[in-house]
Amino acid sequence: MKNKIILFNVILLTVATLAVFFTGIGVSNTSHHEEAEKKIIDITSVYAANYNDDVTENVPEDIRITVIGSDGIVLKDSDDQSVVGKTHLDREEVLAALRDEPQVYTRYSSTLGKDMVYYAVKVPSVADFVILRVATPVASVNGYVRKTVPTMIYVLLCALFLSFVASFFMTSGIVRPLKEIKDNLTAVNNGTYRETVRHTKDGEINAMLSEIDDISRKLQTSIRTATEEKERLDYILSNISDGIVALDGEENVNLINPNAARIFPAGAEGKRYTVLTADPSFNENVAECIRSHREKSFEFTAEGKDFLVCMKPLEKGFTVIVLSDITAMKQGEKMRSEFFANASHELKTPLTAVKGFNDMISLSTEDGQIRDFSQKIDREISRVVTLINDMLDLSELESGKPVSPVKTDLRTIAEEVIESLSPLAAEKEVTVTVEGNAEAFLEREHAVELVKNLTENGIRYNNRGGHVWVNLSQTDEVSVLSVKDDGIGIEEEHLGRIFERFYRVNKSRSRETGGTGLGLSIVKHVCEIYGADLAVSSRFGVGTEITVTFRKNQT
Ligand code: ADP
Numbered sequence: 001m002k003n004k005i006i007l008f009n010v011i012l013l014t015v016a017t018l019a020v021f022f023t024g025i026g027v028s029n030t031s032h033h034e035e036a037e038k039k040i041i042d043i044t045s046v047y048a049a050n051y052n053d054d055v056t057e058n059v060p061e062d063i064r065i066t067v068i069g070s071d072g073i074v075l076k077d078s079d080d081q082s083v084v085g086k087t088h089l090d091r092e093e094v095l096a097a098l099r100d101e102p103q104v105y106t107r108y109s110s111t112l113g114k115d116m117v118y119y120a121v122k123v124p125s126v127a128d129f130v131i132l133r134v135a136t137p138v139a140s141v142n143g144y145v146r147k148t149v150p151t152m153i154y155v156l157l158c159a160l161f162l163s164f165v166a167s168f169f170m171t172s173g174i175v176r177p178l179k180e181i182k183d184n185l186t187a188v189n190n191g192t193y194r195e196t197v198r199h200t201k202d203g204e205i206n207a208m209l210s211e212i213d214d215i216s217r218k219l220q221t222s223i224r225t226a227t228e229e230k231e232r233l234d235y236i237l238s239n240i241s242d243g244i245v246a247l248d249g250e251e252n253v254n255l256i257n258p259n260a261a262r263i264f265p266a267g268a269e270g271k272r273y274t275v276l277t278a279d280p281s282f283n284e285n286v287a288e289c290i291r292s293h294r295e296k297s298f299e300f301t302a303e304g305k306d307f308l309v310c311m312k313p314l315e316k317g318f319t320v321i322v323l324s325d326i327t328a329m330k331q332g333e334k335m336r337s338e339f340f341a342n343a344s345h346e347l348k349t350p351l352t353a354v355k356g357f358n359d360m361i362s363l364s365t366e367d368g369q370i371r372d373f374s375q376k377i378d379r380e381i382s383r384v385v386t387l388i389n390d391m392l393d394l395s396e397l398e399s400g401k402p403v404s405p406v407k408t409d410l411r412t413i414a415e416e417v418i419e420s421l422s423p424l425a426a427e428k429e430v431t432v433t434v435e436g437n438a439e440a441f442l443e444r445e446h447a448v449e450l451v452k453n454l455t456e457n458g459i460r461y462n463n464r465g466g467h468v469w470v471n472l473s474q475t476d477e478v479s480v481l482s483v484k485d486d487g488i489g490i491e492e493e494h495l496g497r498i499f500e501r502f503y504r505v506n507k508s509r510s511r512e513t514g515g516t517g518l519g520l521s522i523v524k525h526v527c528e529i530y531g532a533d534l535a536v537s538s539r540f541g542v543g544t545e546i547t548v549t550f551r552k553n554q555t
Pocket of ligand 1: 457461485487488490499503504506514515517518519520521544
């Protein structure tokens, strides 16, 4: 840049000097012509006024005098005798003089090899008149050129030298801070920016430098903040116990943290998410989350470990997948469930024996008080056996054992359940009716559990003279089972918890009516196994409706 500026200045100066020189030549040329024209008219009038026969004698060197007859024939010539006797009627100045309109003409004389001015006037003579023509050379510009060229070259060289030196220092003054700015910007880019740019004596450049300096500092701060944030984020991502995968808008893996890299094969970054795993359920869930743009969570097993996968769509098409290792939790759950099942099973055997012995005591005694105690024992044992049966049912449902769904007529099941619950309904004076038809794909035992638990609750948490309606309906897509009652209802605050194990709104009422606190847990598990939707609506003091919706394409 510096060299370019210097070269530009030198060229500019040379062109300017040459322009001045050539303009000088032009001006000098014009003035010489004007001077010659004026001079020739004056000289001619002097010679005309003093005209005599010897006019062509003793003529100064730079003047040529020609005497031409009225017929145009040259009579005399001071310089060239060869033209005497020849006609000059072809000369413009002669013709102008003949017209009495004398005029100066400039022509190049090949005889003398220079520009000449010519002027002719009529001069009276003995024989009418003669034409007196005077010619003189135009001072040549060569003299000017000869005189001025060395000076000009000298001036030009001096100017070039001064221009070079001035340009050098001036451009150095401009280029140096620019170079420093460039170095500083490079340093900013590399994250090593330290100093501010040194200022010059030029106020405008200083203002510009201050601005650039300010921007550099801000840029440096932003880069440093961004770098620190990235490092912090990298640190968190590397040390977080969860596996994290981020997908971009093109469904490619944009980020994968070390924990996720341990679960999935290496080199997935930048490739489509399907390279992560061949597990069809994982890929379907990811596709579904991206398509629906809704959060989704599911369980996934890889490398012998269980993961809870939570997917969340973010802005700009990004999707984040978080994999939490739930192997230990699953293991614990499994152990608890096994313990639950084993304990229930172990309790059931001695209880059955106790019940048998109690029955024998009741039958073999005559003592009314003992029989009374025996009956109470029998009631309590039956309650514990019911509880244990519910616990065993729940353990089995939770065990994840594969199910063998069959097309089940829910109407037939409902009628059988109602029949089996008729003693309870009669005792509570509650009317139970069934309406409609529906079929669903599930194990018969599970269908019975479902209808029985819901209908039994409808009866037990009802008032004397109350109603329970078991409604069945179906379309091409769904089969719906709804159990509705006009019983005591459930307060809003309990609705979210009634499906938890052993959760009871009113413990004493549940116990009084023979409840175990597990009925709705069993219902929830059956629904989960078959992917059925479970909904509850209730108004305290008015009644409750629990609806189970089976989707036909899932069953
Ligand atoms: P339980 O064996 O105690 O009935 P459930 O799991 O079947 O246990 O029900 C949980 C709790 O939900 C019950 O204790 C009861 O308070 C409430 N509940 C269930 N069904 C109804 C209903 N139809 N009407 C009113 N409350 C109900």
